[in-house]
Amino acid sequence: MSCPHIGATSALLKAIHPSWSSAAMRSALITSAELNNNLGKPITDAFGKPADPFQFGSGHFRPTKAADPGLVYDASYMDYLLFLCSIGIKNLDSSVKCPIKPPSPSNLNYPSLAIPKLNGTSTVERRVTNVGSSKSVYFVKVKPPPGFSVTISPSILFFNHIGQRKTFTITVKANRVNKGMGKDKYAFGWYTWFDGIHNVQSPIAVSVA
Template identity: 60%
Template sequence: MYNYIVSNRAPTVTLPPATTSIGAKPAPFMASFSSKGPNNVEPNILKPDITAPGLNILAAWTEAFSPLKYNIISGTSMSCPHVSAVAALLKAIHPNWSSAAIRSAIMTTAKQTNNLGKPITDALLNPATPFEYGSGHIQPSRAADPGLVYDACYNDYLLFLCGSIRKSLDPSFPCPTVAPPPSALNYPSLSIANLRGTMTVTRNVTNVGAATSSYSVTINEPSGFSVRISPTRLNFNAVGQTLSFGITVQAQSTARTNAFVFGSYTWSDGIHQVRSPIALSAA
């Protein structure tokens, strides 16, 4: 380049138009800077919930720091707006849904595979876990029609706090003498830390699909644990109907101690796949 410049009186350079590279593979993958679990505040709630695009995102930018009105940014501050926008769209489609129902729809319809059809990996192409991607990568269109949702109300969260921090933050809601364990919160995932023996928790699902529908469950058991769900079939006859099921988890002799292993359970009516990740560790 230097020789070209010094040997020409009027050196020129040609810049071709910018192009967008699409179809990169594998995608998505988990960025190295992405926040990871387990949940240090309450390990009996699986975190993160979901993953969304957050690497090299074209975003609006203040002119106070640049002559441009946009920038390329990476981070949770970029993935969060994607999820927030999906939540807003779901609220517009389903105005009667609670924030818990919206979160459930986003989580239970997420995908765990990349565009190669293989499990999502980290930036080094090692298999990722729910402590990296949560329920999976967000799928907005599927979230609009999840089939079932795990709903929760104000009192459910107060009861959760009773079991988690042993106190109520609302004077009008006294904690029961024996509070349920934090894992009992009606969450679209299941996490049980330091399990000794056997634990059973209850989950409630609300039908937001066809009025008459029947769901059966399949279980991918975490290594070293037995997971049983009862009943194994849920029969709905109305939109808005809520049914309950129990999840019984037992640590086997082969369970690793002080280390989480992962699995999942999925309710399906042949159309919807309502999937919940599982994270378990033995004491």
């Protein structure tokens, strides 16, 4: 039932925010989701065991919160073309030529972060757009994946008007304890921007090389 629920909610979001792109609506749904189910307990898998973001995505979506997410991670047509270039898919648009050194796939302005086969340290960039109060201040809090450290800079974002954009970086570093972590095995964490009203939460998934 996930598809019809999300599809209907997206239609409602478009009616409320007709200028939002599909990427902005998806961001609102992802970052406003919660990690507890309708009973107020952590989301579990089909066997009743604790689930992870590869099973539940960003969590249990909340339509009313998605209508007022505070910040959104927007992405343009060109952003997606560059992402496709970065993973080796070219010539989808004859008017656009892939750069010689395309950006890392992890740099797509997506409201979650996945870094496969991390070897040492990786820094990626994200951009958020203010769709909440005209003047607002957001602070970041981080729950790093076990065995990794996560640093976000700047750690405070100041907004003066609706539609203003701010860019920040996320640096993920593998700690020594990860040497015993199996390949293709992911660790999960979160980072959240909050202003006292909104909690703009994004999952993190990292594996080591």
